[in-house]
Amino acid sequence: MKYDIIVIGSGPGGYIAAVRASQLGKKVAIIEKYATLGGTCLNVGCIPSKALLDSSHHYYDAVHHFEEHGITVETPKIDFGKMVERKAKVVETTTGGIKYLMDKNNIDVFEGLGSFEDATHVKITKNDTTSEIIEGANIIIATGSKPSSLPFIKIDKERIITSTEALKLSEIPKDLLVIGGGVIGLELGSVYKRLGANVTVIEYMDKIVPGMDADVSKELQKVLKKQGIKFATSHKVNAVERNGDTITVKATDKKDREIEFSGDYCLVSVGRKAYTAGLGLEKVGVEVNERGQISVNDHLQTNIKNIYAIGDVVKGAMLAHKAEEEGVVVAEFLAGEKPHIDYNLIPGIVYTWPEVAAVGKTEDELKEAKIDYKSGKFSMRALGRSRASGDIDGFVKVLADKNTDEILGVHMVGARVADLIMEAAVAMEYRASAEDLARICHGHPTYSEAVKEAAKAAWDGKPLNA
Structure with missing residues (x-):
């Protein structure tokens, strides 16, 4: 069969690339070696880990914080099996949603290991060792990554x-x-x-x-x-x-x-490392760097002009949302559009509690680049919303250019900052100044007020509630 675009790998980068390409009128196929779609993120990464983080957070609150809220319960007990079962259901629902998107967008799904026969033909080997070959004018590699180890450690997958x-x-x-x-x-x-x-x-x-x-x-x-x-x-x-x-x-x-x-x-x-095993890159001469990542240009194009690569398999932060943006960029580029991606504005998030989130430059990076900057910091403890919920740990820090006041980086520790960081990302996308952010009216009481206050601290050094 012939396709405009073949995507190898159905993780966040791969399936989003396939959906966007289909939206733009391309005939698309996607190849996934496992029985479920969604890649590492949806099956054994982002989604299941967040499900367990949320379940364990509820238990922790019941044990340590319910009493201070005036809620008395018997000593909570853990049904770990049920917790894991809930996690599995969340994964099943989410991966099922990807299958729905493939059907909705008329994307052909092939189960099996995809490997290059040549620059336009991909062989799909199924679990029963049968195989078939499909043809694509353009091919997107989105095979992701796998956990790294140290040379002397034997991972037995048990202990x-x-x-x-x-x-x-x-x-x-x-x-x-x-x-x-x-x-x-x-x-x-x-x-x-x-x-x-x-x-x-x-x-x-x-x-x-x-x-x-x-x-x-x-x-x-x-x-x-x-x-x-x-x-x-x-x-x-x-x-x-x-x-x-x-x-x-x-x-x-x-x-x-x-x-x-x-x-x-x-x-x-x-850490994790790029996963390219079984792709047969050597058959078509696709170049990889010293870290085993596929080398690409600014359009995510490999040295073979019709082959592209996105996500964890190329350089850069190994983040699902970074892979998604790269998938959109390649799909739109192949459709003749002129997309762009600003890697400086891809947020990094840690889903502990309190959460951690950041976008833009760190102080060390600004010092290394010899950029004159100013810093404004505001404690979550000073917020009425934080005191009401009991989430008083953390802060928001805004780094701005000392001369122009443009926001260069925002760093947060606190409740719900995984969502809050996008306020900073939007501001920086439009090259807002710290004063711009400080003058925006923020709802009260909200965690977001810490962003306003930190921006004011960076702008004129005079936060209102500290």
Whole structure:
């Protein structure tokens, strides 16, 4: 069969590219090697992790916060099986929604492993080893990523696990060791800490979420430590060993002392790597970089002119929403339109509680670029809405150009900042100044008032409620 566009991979980047291409009049096919659509994000990533985060948050509130709100309940009990079952239903509903979108947009779905025969023909090998070949004028690679590990760690998927296994454990760990203080490690560590596990995060760098603003990292670690999570930063892991149901992690600290950590589970969350296995890139000569990512130009076009790549399989932040935007960009480009994407305005979010969100430049990045800037910061504790809900941890920080007042970066820790960050992203898309944001009337009482106040602090140094 012949198609205008073939998409390999049905994650957020792939399925969105397929939908947008179909909307623009293209005949589209999508290939997915698993039985369900949606890729890592919907099946073993974003969606199931948020389902468990929400369930564990409800339990944590019932145990720790209901009484202060005047709600008396018997000691809450965890039905972990039911919690996991709910997570599975959320995933099933969400992936089913992708199937609906494919049908609605007349996109042909092929189940099997897609691999290149040549630049325009893709072979689809099914689980029963039968295969067929389809032809596409243009092909979009959207095969995503898989969890990384360290060379000396043997992931047994039982006690030494990745995020995939952590989302479907049959029991709550007693002592969970988390290698890596990034987004995935902190989110899943939070889930199991709320449910009663002892959690220790072992991080090579001197701070958690090392790519985010230093103030954000410091505040998040302080709050999570208050919740009971233990941290061992500046620790280099040298060995992970299993003896029965006991896992031992050996590491050296910054003074080169050997430290041992013991637990019944070890979550290895040291990042993710591009997944290109089985694609047959070598058959068509598609170039990859030293990190195994597919090399692309500004139009997400590979060195083979009719082959494109998007999402985790190319350079940049491994975020579902980044992949979606890239999918739209390629679909529109192939339809003759002139789309654009501003990578500086792709927000980063951590779904712990409090949440963390950021867009634009960090202070360190501005210093490195020798850009004169000013900073305004406002504490969530000063908000009436935060005091009403009891979510008083965190802050909003606005960084603006010292000369022009243009907003250059916004960093938040607090309740619902995962949603709140988009106010900053919209402002920065239109190159708003801190004064612009400060002069917008914000509803009261809302968490968003912290954005207004931080913007005013950056603009004239005089927030109204601090």
